[in-house]
Amino acid sequence: MNQVSQEGLIDWAGPIAEGALTTIEIAVLSYAIGLVLGLIGASARLSPWAPLRGLATAYSTAVRAIPELLLLILLYYAGPPALTAIANALGFAGNVTINGFVTAVGVLAFVQGAYMTEVLRGAILAIPGGQLEAANAFGFSPWARFSRIVIPGMLPNAIPGMSNLWLILIKDTALVSVIGFNELFFTIQQAADSTRAQFLFYAAAGVIYLAMTLTSTALFARLERYVRRGQPATEEA
Secondary structure: OOHHHHHHHHHHHHHHHHHHHHHHHHHHHHHHHHHHHHHHHHHHHOOOOHHHHHHHHHHHHHHHHOOHHHHHHHHHHHHHHHHHHHHHHOOOOOOOOOOHHHHHHHHHHHHHHHHHHHHHHHHHHOOOHHHHHHHHHOOOOHHHHHHHHHHHHHHHHHHHHHHHHHHHHHHHHHHHHHHOOOOHHHHHHHHHHHHOOHHHHHHHHHHHHHHHHHHHHHHHHHHHHHHOOOOOOOOOO
8 A cells, every 4th residue: 555545545534434424324214214114014014904905015016126226316306396396386485405314314214114014024924823813812902912922923033134134225325325425435436536546445445334244244143143032943954
């Protein structure tokens, strides 16, 4: 590493750290909102009411079929004019604006919710039917049934899929760079272009993303061991 590269890396260390923190903030908020949407979507997919099932199925199918990049561009560039027109039609004056952070969280959470819907639906279906029948026989309220039977029963089956969605989400935050928001990847691009040390900074980005994913994998593995406590260990072949 030459002196110019070293100085460039030192100069950009602060902005890169801020970009990494912003990336984590976007990922955490998107994941949390996506988890709520997934719970709602999975409940709707399993609802006995056909219109609700159809709506949830349309949501999970359509959103998973559209690239996140397209949704980001649509919301950021086409969203404000459309929302402004609607607001003006309703009698509200002024222009509606959407900043990059709101766009990133909104789109990524919306997409996460669609994938989370299918992960949680499958986990709920894996719960032995006898447990749910027993809860009904003992007169559990819907909330007690959900909190004491459904959540503990589905988590062991849902955690692997939820872990994969989180890892994908961390990498998908790089897509936000196309709208010019200062998350990690956009900051790395700026640093690489200004110093012409592309290999150094893109390699640094790879190391940072790798550190995030390895740390996340370890945390999810620990969480899975916790939710599976008391279950017989699966023998490896």
